[in-house]
Amino acid sequence: xxxxxxxxxxxxxxxxxxxxxxxxxxxxxxxxxxxxxxxxxxxxxxxxxxxxxxxxxxxxxxxxxxxxxxxxxxxxxxxxxxxxxxxxxxxxxxxxxxxxxxxxxxxxxxxxxxxxxxxxxxxxxxxxxxxxxxxxxxxxxxxxxxxxxxxxxxxxxxxxxxxxxxxxxxxxxxxxxxxxxxxxxxxxxxxxxxxxxxxxxxxxxxxxxxxxxxxxxxxxxxxxxxxxxxxxxxxxxxxxxxxxxxxxxxxxxxxxxxxxxxxxxxxxxxxxxxxxxxxxxxxxxxxxxxxxxxxxxxxxxxxxxxxxxxxxxxxxxxxxxxxxxxxxxxxxxxxxxxxxxxxxxxxxxxxxxxxxxxxx
Numbered sequence: 282x283x284x285x286x287x288x289x290x291x292x293x294x295x296x297x298x299x300x301x302x303x304x305x306x307x308x309x310x311x312x313x314x315x316x317x318x319x320x321x322x323x324x325x326x327x328x329x330x331x332x333x334x335x336x337x338x339x340x341x342x343x344x345x346x347x348x349x350x351x352x353x354x355x356x357x358x359x360x361x362x363x364x365x366x367x368x369x370x371x372x373x374x375x376x377x378x379x380x381x382x383x384x385x386x387x388x389x390x391x392x393x394x395x396x397x398x399x400x401x402x403x404x405x406x407x408x409x410x411x412x413x414x415x416x417x418x419x420x421x422x423x424x425x426x427x428x429x430x431x432x433x434x435x436x437x438x439x440x441x442x443x444x445x446x447x448x449x450x451x452x453x454x455x456x457x458x459x460x461x462x463x464x465x466x467x468x469x470x471x472x473x474x475x476x477x478x479x480x481x482x483x484x485x486x487x488x489x490x491x492x493x494x495x496x497x498x499x500x501x502x503x504x505x506x507x508x509x510x511x512x513x514x515x516x517x518x519x520x521x522x523x524x525x526x527x528x529x530x531x532x533x534x535x536x537x538x539x540x541x542x543x544x545x546x547x548x549x550x551x552x553x554x555x556x557x558x559x560x561x562x563x564x565x566x567x568x569x570x571x572x573x574x575x576x577x578x579x580x581x582x583x584x585x586x587x588x589x590x591x592x593x594x595x596x597x598x599x600x601x602x603x604x605x606x607x608x609x610x611x612x613x614x615x616x617x618x619x620x621x622x623x624x625x626x627x628x629x630x631x632x633x634x635x636x637x638x639x640x641x
Contacts, residue, residue: 282321283592283604284637288412289325291583291611297387298380299409300327314638319596327408331355333452334401340455348459355405370459373405374474378449380407382481385445389438390489391582392418392521396428396637398436398444400451413639417582419627420518423511427585427637446478492577493525494556495532495570496563506559509552517546520627522582526617529574532560533567537617539580542626580617580625581610585634587624 282305292299303324310320331351339347352369359376366372384407388395395402396414404410414428423439431437436444453460453471461467487499490507499507514524523543530538531553545553560570591604610624617625628634 282323283595284588285323285325285412287583287588287591287604287608287611288415289409290608291614292393292409292412294612294614295391295579295582297391297393297409298384298407300325300404325410327404327410328406329355329358329404330410331405332401332410333403333405333448333455334399335405336452336455337400340458343458345458348456352456352459359406368460368470370456371470371474374449374453374456374460374471375477377405377407377452378474378478379481381445381449382478383407383485384409385441386482386485386489388441389486390493390577391579392421392438394418394425394427394436394438395441396431396436397639398441398448400448403445403448414637416585416634416637418521419584419633421511421514421521421524422518423515427635429636429638442479442482445482446475449478450475489577492573494528495560495565495574497565503559506552506555509555513549513552517548519543519545522579523625523627525574525578526580528556529571529578532574533571535571537619539617539625541619542622575615579614581614581621583607583611584624584628585637586628586632589634 286302286305289299289302293301303326305321305323308320308322311317312320331354336348336351339351349369352373356363356366356369356373356376360373363372363376381403387393388409394416395409395411396416397411402411414430416427418425418438424434424437426434426437428436434440450471453475457464457467457471460470491497491499494507496503513519514521520543523539524545526539527543527545529535530540563570565573587607591607594600594603607624610621
């Protein structure tokens with residue numbers, strides 16, 4: 282529950298739509314895992330807790346009246362700007378696709394791996410929910426997985442957009458009875474709409490990547506620049522967060538560089554030269570560029586070893602101070618303070634956390 286609390290509040294400070302942590306409360310009971318651990322419950326709040334699974338439930342019951350009522354309720358609650366629609370279910374599907382594309386793009390841009398992206402963990406409000414086995418990457422690899430129950434890598438970093446697409450197809454399937462009275466027409470509408478997800482995701486991801494790289498926009502000509510960077514990061518197992526933060530340092534004269542924590546190896550030199558040439562052709566001023574990059578490239582994330590350190594202190598010693606200290610640092614993730622550098626440092630080999638666990 283402390284993991285969920287820390288991750289939830291960190292995501293909020295990073296600007297990612299999320300449920301919020303109201304409280305983590307000890308139950309005084311023991312939970313049986315591979316050992317006895319102190320139990321707790323988490324109270325979280327959201328715009329609503331209506332999930333794709335909620336629609337699947339009523340669809341499985343063949344309760345079309347409930348589906349229609351739920352569609353109207355979600356549109357009124359989460360998409361009031363849509364006004365009256367001749368096809369509310371289609372409008373809801375389109376709106377949900379756009380929000381989920383934007384949400385998963387934000388996850389990818391921060392190196393966040395959810396861990397359990399089933400349809401019951403995808404909110405129609407577009408907020409992140411269920412932080413049990415999730416984690417932020419340290420060293421970058423597209424196939425990175427942390428969840429102890431994800432043995433096949435279904436929810437690996439690179440797979441998150443595809444899983445979101447699949448979940449949205451499940452939503453479309455649940456909505457078929459209220460999309461159109463004719464089955465063939467309903468399926469055609471659903472397929473056509475769900476097929477927009479890849480473009481919506483690419484649009485959101487490209488806009489975010491432009492900010493991370495200090496560009497006013499990402500063009501088709503920049504595809505190689507982006508792909509080559511991710512390949513280099515993977516080849517060198519570079520720290521995802523610090524690599525992008527160091528780029529922000531290099532975009533102009535940095536007032537607080539992270540160079541003592543991370544520096545690019547010589548093999549990045551050709552890519553860095555290409556990137557600098559691209560910056561020179563862009564219209565942004567160096568000052569505006571760096572400010573934008575610092576806002577998009579945090580110095581502090583809830584690193585797994587620090588989260589585990591806080592959990593261990595609370596479990597074993599009843600000491601919540603490490604939790605409070607970490608929480609305080611994460612309240613301002615984009616402002617680098619060298620005096621708090623330990624919170625920005627990658628783990629040493631013996632500190633590395635390779636698995637995270639569901640809190641249920």
